[in-house]
Amino acid sequence: MIKVDISKIRDFVEWDAVKALEPxxxxxxxxxxxxTGEGNDYIGWMDxxxxxxxxxxxxxxxxxxxxLRKECDVVVVAGIGGSYLGARAVxxxxxxxxxxxxxxxxxxxxxxxGHNISEDYLFELTxxxxxxxxxVINISKSGTTTETALAFRLLxxxxxxxxxxxxxxxxxxxxxxAKRGAARTCADKEGYRSFIIPDNVGGRYSVLTPVGLLPIAxxxxxxxxxxxxxxxMEGMTSSAVAFExxxxxxxxxxxxxxxxxxxxxxxxxxxxxxxHYFSEWWKQxxxxxxxxxxxxxxxxxxxxxxxxxxxxxxIQQGERTIFETVISIDKVRHSVLVPQDEENLDGLNFxxxxxxxxxxxxxxxxxxxxxxxxxxxxxxxxxPELTEYWLGQLIYFFEKACGISGYLLGxxxxxxxxxxxxxxxxxxxxxxxxxxxxxxxxKARLKNQA
Numbered sequence: 001m002i003k004v005d006i007s008k009i010r011d012f013v014e015w016d017a018v019k020a021l022e023p024x025x026x027x028x029x030x031x032x033x034x035x036t037g038e039g040n041d042y043i044g045w046m047d048x049x050x051x052x053x054x055x056x057x058x059x060x061x062x063x064x065x066x067x068l069r070k071e072c073d074v075v076v077v078a079g080i081g082g083s084y085l086g087a088r089a090v091x092x093x094x095x096x097x098x099x100x101x102x103x104x105x106x107x108x109x110x111x112x113x114g115h116n117i118s119e120d121y122l123f124e125l126t127x128x129x130x131x132x133x134x135x136v137i138n139i140s141k142s143g144t145t146t147e148t149a150l151a152f153r154l155l156x157x158x159x160x161x162x163x164x165x166x167x168x169x170x171x172x173x174x175x176x177x178a179k180r181g182a183a184r185t186c187a188d189k190e191g192y193r194s195f196i197i198p199d200n201v202g203g204r205y206s207v208l209t210p211v212g213l214l215p216i217a218x219x220x221x222x223x224x225x226x227x228x229x230x231x232x233m234e235g236m237t238s239s240a241v242a243f244e245x246x247x248x249x250x251x252x253x254x255x256x257x258x259x260x261x262x263x264x265x266x267x268x269x270x271x272x273x274x275x276h277y278f279s280e281w282w283k284q285x286x287x288x289x290x291x292x293x294x295x296x297x298x299x300x301x302x303x304x305x306x307x308x309x310x311x312x313x314x315i316q317q318g319e320r321t322i323f324e325t326v327i328s329i330d331k332v333r334h335s336v337l338v339p340q341d342e343e344n345l346d347g348l349n350f351x352x353x354x355x356x357x358x359x360x361x362x363x364x365x366x367x368x369x370x371x372x373x374x375x376x377x378x379x380x381x382x383x384p385e386l387t388e389y390w391l392g393q394l395i396y397f398f399e400k401a402c403g404i405s406g407y408l409l410g411x412x413x414x415x416x417x418x419x420x421x422x423x424x425x426x427x428x429x430x431x432x433x434x435x436x437x438x439x440x441x442x443k444a445r446l447k448n449q450a
Contacts, residue, residue, distance in 0.1 A: 001384070002233075002247060002381065002382065002383055002384070002390065002393050002394060002397060003247075003380075003382040004247045004250055004251050004379065004380075004381055004382075005380040005381075005382070006018065006250060006251075006254045008368065008377065008379070008380065009254060009257075009258060009377035009378065009379060011372065011377070012258065012261065012263070012323075012377040013257045013377065017257045017261075018250070018253045018257045019243070019253075020257075021253040021256060021257060022243045024408055025243065025249045025252060025404055025408065026239065026243070027407070028252075028403070028404040028407035028408055029238070029239040029249065029404060030239055031407055032046060032400075032403050032407075033238070033239055037407055037412075038407075038413075038415075039412040039413060041199075041200060041414075042200055042201065042202045042205070042415075043200065043403070043414070044198050044200030045202075045205040045206070045208070045399060048209065048230075049208055049227050049230035049233075049392070049396060050231045050234055052227050052231075053224075053231050057210070057213075058213070058223055058227065060195075061195070061210060061213050061217050061223065062217055062223070064173060064193050064195075064214065065214060065217035065218045067170060067171075068135050068137075068171060068218045069108060071135065071167070071170060071171050072108045072133050072134055072135040073108050073132055073133045073134065074109045074110075074129060074132050074134040074135075075108045075109070075110055075111070075134065075135045075137060075215070075218050076111045076112070076113050076129070076134060076136050076137070076155055077110060077111070077112050077113070077114075077136075077139065077215045078112075078113050078136060078137065078138045078139060078140075078148050078151045078155060079112075079114050079138075079139035079140065079148055080115040080145060080147045081204065081284060081288075082205070082206050082207070082211070082284060083114075083140065084112050084114070084115055084139065085204075085207075085277070085281040085284055086206065086208075086211065086212040086281050086395075087207065087211070087212045087214075087215035087216055088277045088281075089277040089280065090207070090212065090388075090391060091215065091216060091219045091221070092274060092276065092277045092278075093274045093275060093278055093386055093391060094274075094388070095219070095274075097274070107218070107220035108135075108219075110215060111125065111128075113125055113151040114139075114140075114145075114147050114148035114149075114151035114152060115147060116147060117146065117147055117150065122150075122151060122154060126154060126155075126158055129158060129162075130158075131162075133163070134159065134163075135171030135172060136155045136156065136159060136173070137214055137215055138152045138155075138156075138172065138173070138174050138175070138176070139175045139176070139197075139211055140152075140176055140181075141176060141177050141197050141203075142177070142182065142183065143176060143181045143184065143185070143186060144181070146423070146426070149182070156172065159171065159172060168190075169190060169191050170193075172190070173192055173193045173194065173214065174186065174193070174195075175196075175197060175211055175214060176196070176197060177196070177199075178196045178199070195210035195214060196210070197209060197211055204284050204285045204288050204289065205285070205414075208226070208227055208392070208395065208396075213226075213227070221388055222388045225387070225388035225389045226388040226389070226391060226392040226395075227392060228392065229388065229389040229391065229392025229393040229394075229395075229396070230392040230393065230395055230396035231396075232393060233247075233392070233393040233396035233397050237249065237397065237400045237401075247397055248397055248398075248400035248401035249401075249404060251325075251379065251381075251397075252401040252404035252405040253408070254379055255297060255323070255325070255379070255401075256405060258323050258377055259409075262321060263297075263321060263322060263377060264297060264298060264321045264322075265297065265298045265300055265321055265323070266286070266298070266299055266322070266323055266324075266325055267300045267301060267302055267315065267322055267324045267325070268283070268299065268300070268302075268324075268325050269301070269302055269304055269325065269326040269327065270301075270302075270303060270327050271305065271326075271360055271361075271363065271364045272327075272329050272332075272386065273306070275303075275329075278327075278391075278394075279301035279303075280301070282299065282301065282398060283300070283301055285398060285399065285402050286299040286402055286405075287299050288416045288419070289403075289405075289406050289411075289413040289414070290402075290405065290406055290409055290411060292411050292412070292415075292416075292418060293410070293411050295409050295410065295411055296409065297405075297409075302315075304364070305360075305363050315371060315376060316374045316376075320375045320376075322376055323376060323377040323378070323379070324377070324379070325378075325379040325380075325381060326364070326378060326379070326380045326381065327381050327383065327394075328364060328380055328381065328382045328383070329385060329386050330382060330385060331384060331385040332357045332385075332386075333385075333386065335355060336355065336356045337353060337354065337355060337356075338351040338352050338353065338354050338355075338356065339352065340352040340353070368380070381394075381397075424438060425438075425442060428441070428442045428443075429443075
């Protein structure tokens with residue numbers, strides 16, 4: 001099972017300080033379970049996994065995924081933030097690091113668009129897609145998010161021109177609102193297959209909805225096991241579970257106890273490069289949920305041992321406002337032994353015959369000891385192996401802990417009012433209709449600053 005070890009924070013925060021937060025944690029869990037806290041209209045993710053297991057949704061998603069796998073060599077997922085990070089986190093966790101396109105005729109290459117406004121990126125993407133059998137999964141509740149809508153406009157046009165309108169209708173899928181918005185209108189008009197983004201699940205909590213499940217299924221991974229893992233973690237983190245045994249409760253309490261002692265930055269660490277995009281998903285989950293009202297633990301991440309040769313110095317001896325949460329994978333998928341070398345010029349014969357993962361685990365342990373000695377508290381989350389079932393558990397573990405932690409901080413963990421600020425300025429600068437007054441004001445401001 002997944003384990004949470006907070007023993008390496010006790011030089012900085014005693015267990016009593018963590019335990020003292022139990023009443024606040026219990027209250028937060030009750031608010032989540034009874035829907036009495038702020039943002040209670042966005043807690044549909046709480047029992048989403050168990051509801052999904054009991055429904056026909058997984059079989060419906062698999063059916064659509066089979067069509068895309070049959071008719072496409074490449075599928076582009078158009079989305080931003082929670083509309084793509086969860087899917088990418090899971091797909092990259094299970095994919096081969098060097099073989100992008102699976103040539104078995106079943107699992108297409110998965111590419112991502114709509115998460116930036118780079119002309120070079122879109123030029124290179126559309127150029128790559130020329131002559132290829134490609135499809136699109138358009139993920140947007142409104143259909144008007146600039147980054148995603150712009151990418152989808154280009155991809156839709158190219159797909160229709162290269163593959164014909166009839167084929168495009170079969171290989172373009174919309175994941176959007178049930179009734180409203182431009183993406184819903186487009187899907188209904190064009191006759192696209194579509195799935196619904198639940199109204200009560202926010203984007204950063206949506207990986208276990210069709211938003212994440214369809215791209216993951218198209219990539220060939222077992223979405224049923226992913227959801228089953230999450231459903232098991234639902235039960236393991238309910239308010240009925242004792243505080244000391246509730247993984248999400250202990251993690252949320254530990255990180256908040258550290259925060260209250262001046263540890264303002266949490267660094268999520270992995271020693272498995274396949275988890276790079278999982279860290280990106282985690283950063284959005286915690287950053288959007290907690291960073292408001294002048295509060296919040298700043299979420300950062302590093303890939304070790306790679307980043308030990310870049311960020312390692314700062315972590316070891318920089319400002320002591322940080323703590324680390326390490327995701328450790330017990331069992332790797334493959335076996336690689338260090339070979340014997342007669343000349344031994346690199347001096348590594350002492351490792352001959354050992355598994356590379358044994359070396360990696362000692363790097364992990366050595367780093368933890370060094371960082372704790374250097375004044376960096378460490379939380380360790382151990383995952384038995386990187387499979388759909390265990391990753392589903394890990395996803396739900398972090399989601400539940402995030403909801404608890406937000407309430408401990410005294411913020412609404414389910415809104416993101418600050419995200420709109422850049423959009424208003426961008427629309428004003430682009431002279432979007434309806435923003436005439438804002439356009440005048442911001443241009444005058446820029447002129448005065450010149």
